[in-house]
Amino acid sequence: MPQEQTAQALESEELVPPAEPHAAHESKKVETQADLSAEIKAMGDRYAEALKNGRAPETMPRLDYSPYRSSILRHPTKSLHHADPETIELYSPAFGHQDVHALESDLTIQHNGEPQGERIIVAGRVLDGDGRPVAGQLVEIWQANASGRYIHKRDQHPAPLDPNFTGVGRCITGADGSYSFTTIKPGAYPWKNHLNAWRPAHIHFSMFGSEFTQRIVTQMYFPGDQLFPLDPIYQSIVDQDARDRLVAQYDHELTSPEWALGYKWDIILTGSKRTWTENEAYGDAGDEE
Amino acid sequence: MSKLAPTPGQTVGPFYGYALPFNKDNELLAPGSPGSIRLQGTVYDGAGNAIPDAILEIWQPDSEGKIVQRTGSLVRDGYTFTGWGRGSVGNSGVYTFTTVNPGPTAPGAAAFISVAVFARGLMNRLFTRVYLPENEEALANDPLLSSLDPERRKTLIARRDADGGLTWDIRLQGGDETVFLDFQQDGSLETSVNADHSEGENQA
Numbered sequence: 273m274p275q276e277q278t279a280q281a282l283e284s285e286e287l288v289p290p291a292e293p294h295a296a297h298e299s300k301k302v303e304t305q306a307d308l309s310a311e312i313k314a315m316g317d318r319y320a321e322a323l324k325n326g327r328a329p330e331t332m333p334r335l336d337y338s339p340y341r342s343s344i345l346r347h348p349t350k351s352l353h354h355a356d357p358e359t360i361e362l363y364s365p366a367f368g369h370q371d372v373h374a375l376e377s378d379l380t381i382q383h384n385g386e387p388q389g390e391r392i393i394v395a396g397r398v399l400d401g402d403g404r405p406v407a408g409q410l411v412e413i414w415q416a417n418a419s420g421r422y423i424h425k426r427d428q429h430p431a432p433l434d435p436n437f438t439g440v441g442r443c444i445t446g447a448d449g450s451y452s453f454t455t456i457k458p459g460a461y462p463w464k465n466h467l468n469a470w471r472p473a474h475i476h477f478s479m480f481g482s483e484f485t486q487r488i489v490t491q492m493y494f495p496g497d498q499l500f501p502l503d504p505i506y507q508s509i510v511d512q513d514a515r516d517r518l519v520a521q522y523d524h525e526l527t528s529p530e531w532a533l534g535y536k537w538d539i540i541l542t543g544s545k546r547t548w549t550e551n552e553a554y555g556d557a558g559d560e561e
Numbered sequence: 562m563s564k565l566a567p568t569p570g571q572t573v574g575p576f577y578g579y580a581l582p583f584n585k586d587n588e589l590l591a592p593g594s595p596g597s598i599r600l601q602g603t604v605y606d607g608a609g610n611a612i613p614d615a616i617l618e619i620w621q622p623d624s625e626g627k628i629v630q631r632t633g634s635l636v637r638d639g640y641t642f643t644g645w646g647r648g649s650v651g652n653s654g655v656y657t658f659t660t661v662n663p664g665p666t667a668p669g670a671a672a673f674i675s676v677a678v679f680a681r682g683l684m685n686r687l688f689t690r691v692y693l694p695e696n697e698e699a700l701a702n703d704p705l706l707s708s709l710d711p712e713r714r715k716t717l718i719a720r721r722d723a724d725g726g727l728t729w730d731i732r733l734q735g736g737d738e739t740v741f742l743d744f745q746q747d748g749s750l751e752t753s754v755n756a757d758h759s760e761g762e763n764q765a
Contacts, residue, residue: 332569333684340572342682345607346733350713352687352743359666360622360675361688361744365645368632401565410635414580422576440580442635448748476574478581484620485744487677489686491571508684509569517568541569542745 303466305502311339312507315354319510330511339504341465357485362546364480367410367444377443379413379455387437387456389418391532394520395452398445398479400486401543405449412478413453415439420459422472429461454532460499472499472506479539486541493519494535570685577679578649582616585623585637585647589619589653589660596624599726600691600719601657602649604680607734611654615680617731619646619658619691626664626672662693662727671706673717678731678741687741692718693731705742713740 315337323329335347380387394413398406416422416439419431423438441453458473474491481487493506500506500515509515517540526534573581584711590597604615621644622628629644631664639642648656671692678687692700700706706714716739731739 295692331566334573337684340682340684343572343684344682345610346612346680346682347684348687348738348741349607349734350738350740353705353709353740355708355742355744357744358704360620360628360644360663360668360673363628363630365620365634365643366630366632367634370632371635399565401567403565412581418575424576424579424580426575426578438579476571476577476580484675484677485688487618487686487688488568488570489573489585490568491574505572505684508571514566514569517566536650539568540565541578545744 287446301388305466305468308339308466308469308504309502312501316507316510323511329513330509331514333508334510337504337508340508341463345509357483357545361484364409364482364484365410367480368408369444372410372444374443377441377451377453379437379439379441379453380417382438383436385436387417387434389434389437389456389459391450391454392457393454393526393528393532393534394475394492394537395450395526396520396536396538397449397532398451398481398539398541399449400481400541404544405447406445406479406481406486406541407447407449409445409480409482410478411443411445411451413441413455413475415455415475416458416461416473418456418459420461422461427461431459431461436451457494457533462498465504468497469500469504472497472503478537479541481541481544483544483546485545488539488541490539491518492537495522516552572681572684573616573679573686575681577616578614580759581647582649583635583647587646587658588637588646589621589646589658590642591639592659596660596661597659598722599657599722600660600674600729601655602728602730603654603727604656604678604731605654605733605735608736612680612733613650613652613654615654615656615678615683615731616647616649617656617679618645618677619660619674620677621660621663621674622646622666622672624661624664626666626670628666637711639641665696665699669699669702671703676731678733680733684735687733688744689731689739689741690717691727693727694718694721700757712737716740 417434417437421429421431443451445451453496460470460473463469478489520535520537523534523536571625604612606612631643634643634645634689646658648658650656665672673690673692676689
């Protein structure tokens, strides 16, 4: 379980390859941020032009987005096949309080001491495409510590680990689709996509909907990050409005006096395909088993 | 058609390994228990290399074809079949699940397991299905399979192993690329991921 996991335990893992190998680009000249930024800009410009010519806005990241080098051999080249979701796909696995303890939503109390960094509250609601709350569902998060270091063997960034911070949390959404985590604001961290590549600070989020087709894993960012235009992962969503949906808002109402700054972030899942009963539509199932 | 624009997905990245896996995550029932089978396979990239940093989820009906709505997947009691599991590939790209053969959800329907694929370098999760190989008539009548070319159709059907288990590989790219599914047929959502192809841009 996340709470019991320590840096020590992870030290015993088998040796694994570096997290972002240069792969096919080793023999070439070192790629700089300027090289990557030019590619990002060219793709953004083409998209802007297409929008002007009446193309519908994109809402998802491009699977084929070569500025993120690791995607080059890992994206399907054939179109996704249109399918009507059937049977099992119209339902989601059930999670409840047997699965997740209430304290797992506080990432600052998993060890004996207080973690380093800026304490924050991240809260919001999980809704489906029609605005219905997604009640009683699992939300999982993971993140780097305040120094930008993951407690993962494959993270070789020479920033300090924090013995009081693992960076993993879970919760079950309330009847109104609400979730809330108490954590530490993660730091930016360097990666090896190109020379001087840095990820904007982010928290990984994993969510289930009411139907398996709504399953999503994504990343939440913090407002005003100067690294946004430089980051091929954030920029793989070429539409600015769509990108903005991954950025939390500072919310002073959510800020807890003399304790933690508040950030609000709602998640909208893709549309529901099942015919809903009235009880489901009103979220009566709540978060109880 | 949805009223609200959906939140975009992002790659699972390289560091999910201390967060998403959990004890017995890939054991929908205890290995060796009556009716249990192994579902296994390898995840490959477009160069034919096994991917060491992918994580899969399966979601399926029980052996009677019933869709289960029971909690307890994350803290398994060893007796309750919840129908959902999560399995990380190892360094050689191989995943395994212990599960049951899913039953058909209606008489004569083809039995399948729903699969979600996540990986470092994969921008958004992919959905697909793995079908049991036995009932040829059901497979022939399946709405999805019958809409595919025979060559592509094969990528969704598992092989039956001598020990009763199933083997099913996933190829993210290439000639024998696995069929991945788009369920958002209102034209506004996932269709956009292939926008570059129609514009002749960025073919890898």
